[in-house]
Amino acid sequence: MTIAPEAHSSPDLRGAFRRYYVWHDAADTWHARPLPKLTADEIAYRILPELVADSAIQLAYKCTWQRSRRNVHRYLQKYAERSAALESAS
DSSP, X not given: OOOOHHHHHSOOOTTTTTTEEEEEOTTSOEEEEXXXXXXXXXXXXXXXXXXXXXXXXXXXXXXXXXXXHHHHXXXXXXXXXXXXXXXXXX
């Protein structure tokens, strides 16, 4: 089985950019903003409101990293709420 040369030169990064608004400007820089907009708590947790990179693959890495941070933040919020509810019930 052979693989087309285009497959090696331009990887499919759509999964990395999921839940981000991504654009490429005239200065050859890639930008991304998370969707939906960040809350004040997420910004305080140091989730960045805009990511900038020189290439699409670098931006894909940054988007994946920030999405993971956002998921951890949401998990910690749910855990804190659940712990508070359990403490008040006992």
